[in-house]
Amino acid sequence: MTNTSSSPPSQSSFNIHRFANPRTFLRFASKIQSWVTISAIIFLVIGVIWGLCFSPADWQQGDSVRIMYIHVPMAILASGGYFALAACALCSLIWKHPLADLAAGEIGPIGAVITALCLITGSLWGKPMWGTWWVWDARLTSVLVLFFLYLGHITLLHAFDNQQKGYKAAAILALVGVFDLPIIKFSVNWWHTLHQPSTFSIIHAPAMSLSMIWPLIFCFMGFALGFIALVCMQLRAAILERQVRHFLLNE
Amino acid sequence: MKRKTKRLWIILGSMASFAIAIVLILSAFSSNLVYFKAPSQLINHPTVKGTTIRLGGMVLANSLHYSHKDQTPTAQFQVTDGQAAIEVHYTGILPDLFREGQSVIAIGTLDKNNIFTASEVLAKHDETYMPKEVADALRKSGKWDPKYGPPPDAATWDHMTQPK
Numbered sequence: 001m002t003n004t005s006s007s008p009p010s011q012s013s014f015n016i017h018r019f020a021n022p023r024t025f026l027r028f029a030s031k032i033q034s035w036v037t038i039s040a041i042i043f044l045v046i047g048v049i050w051g052l053c054f055s056p057a058d059w060q061q062g063d064s065v066r067i068m069y070i071h072v073p074m075a076i077l078a079s080g081g082y083f084a085l086a087a088c089a090l091c092s093l094i095w096k097h098p099l100a101d102l103a104a105g106e107i108g109p110i111g112a113v114i115t116a117l118c119l120i121t122g123s124l125w126g127k128p129m130w131g132t133w134w135v136w137d138a139r140l141t142s143v144l145v146l147f148f149l150y151l152g153h154i155t156l157l158h159a160f161d162n163q164q165k166g167y168k169a170a171a172i173l174a175l176v177g178v179f180d181l182p183i184i185k186f187s188v189n190w191w192h193t194l195h196q197p198s199t200f201s202i203i204h205a206p207a208m209s210l211s212m213i214w215p216l217i218f219c220f221m222g223f224a225l226g227f228i229a230l231v232c233m234q235l236r237a238a239i240l241e242r243q244v245r246h247f248l249l250n251e
Numbered sequence: 252m253k254r255k256t257k258r259l260w261i262i263l264g265s266m267a268s269f270a271i272a273i274v275l276i277l278s279a280f281s282s283n284l285v286y287f288k289a290p291s292q293l294i295n296h297p298t299v300k301g302t303t304i305r306l307g308g309m310v311l312a313n314s315l316h317y318s319h320k321d322q323t324p325t326a327q328f329q330v331t332d333g334q335a336a337i338e339v340h341y342t343g344i345l346p347d348l349f350r351e352g353q354s355v356i357a358i359g360t361l362d363k364n365n366i367f368t369a370s371e372v373l374a375k376h377d378e379t380y381m382p383k384e385v386a387d388a389l390r391k392s393g394k395w396d397p398k399y400g401p402p403p404d405a406a407t408w409d410h411m412t413q414p415k
Binding site: 056057058059060061065068090093094095128129130131132135136137138175176179183190191192193194196197198199204205206207208209211212 | 255258259262266269270273277281284285286287288289307345346347348356371372373374375376377378379380381382383384385386387397402404405406408
């Protein structure tokens with residue numbers, strides 16, 4: 001950050017105020033980046049090989065149950081990612097934190113891809129097991145709504161010439177959409193759905209054999225750390241790009 | 252009041268009112284959000300005959316028969332929710348998971364003799380995942396037969412399958 005000293009004093013104080021936290025974040029993120037990425041890869045390799053090759057087949061679903069090792073992490077991360085998006089939106093609207101806007105911009109597309117993968121793997125699983133690719137039950141429909149919320153967020157973010165307006169509009173959409181998350185979670189309990197209720201709960205033992213839970217945990221850890229690693233990487237690039245624009249183009 | 256605090260309250264307030272609006276909308280449309288109806292619901296609150304409905308429940312043990320008409324097998328079985336059972340007729344390929352004791356959803360119409368003619372049958376599997384060995388051990392213990400419904404609570408698997 002040698003450039004700060006060469007800019008005028010007023011500009012300099014503005015910079016420190018505006019980029020103080022992003023700077024701390026950059027330093028922190030570059031330190032943890034390689035660790036997060038490497039552990040994500042290790043968890044994924046172990047989890048996927050364990051799940052796809054060594055875990056037992058289900059007594060009635062047979063080998064089709066292995067789609068679970070991709071589908072379930074994607075489903076949890078689709079909701080979790082949106083929760084992070086909404087948290088960023090809250091920070092952006094109340095505290096006007098510039099890092100929150102950038103983070104929301106990076107979480108959005110990755111979350112949309114994850115939700116799409118959740119829908120696609122679910123569909124591929126539904127055809128052999130349920131006998132249909134898609135039904136309009138409450139669970140499936142609310143996840144489709146989540147996918148469109150992600151798409152809407154991405155579109156709104158880039159819909160304005162004034163980027164600040166775009167951030168604000170997208171943040172409002174992210175907050176409004178957060179109500180879809182409890183609907184997704186509890187849809188299988190509130191209404192009759194084709195999708196089965198949750199296997200995991202706080203009060204009951206999981207209705208899954210331990211020999212399937214462990215590879216699932218590894219897969220989930222791998223995908224979750226991979227998600228964090230991707231967002232971190234993108235966010236670092238976005239901060240640097242913003243700084244470069246600021247210094248070179250005075251935007 | 253600081254501007255940040257003010258913004259915080261405005262956002263929290265609008266989100267709270269929005270949440271109330273969503274709860275009201277969902278509870279108003281709750282009956283339309285269910286994907287299927289249980290047999291007892293259909294019998295107690297009959298709909299207009301001939302409209303397409305989705306009937307959901309468990310295939311009753313020992314109720315599955317096949318009848319052959321012009322070389323095409325028609326599956327006949329009863330779907331129950333424990334309180335009422337409805338006879339379902341279906342001509343076509345049943346999903347792999349279809350069996351007695353499985354939860355299914357039949358899409359079709361109910362005629363005046365209370366016989367449900369399905370145009371499509373979907374299997375609804377439960378939230379239990381276990382290897383074949385565990386299922387076999389549970390069956391051998393004599394405390395669970397897949398014909399009569401979903402497997403017992405996972406917390407009981409260990410002591411149910413232990414040799415006495």
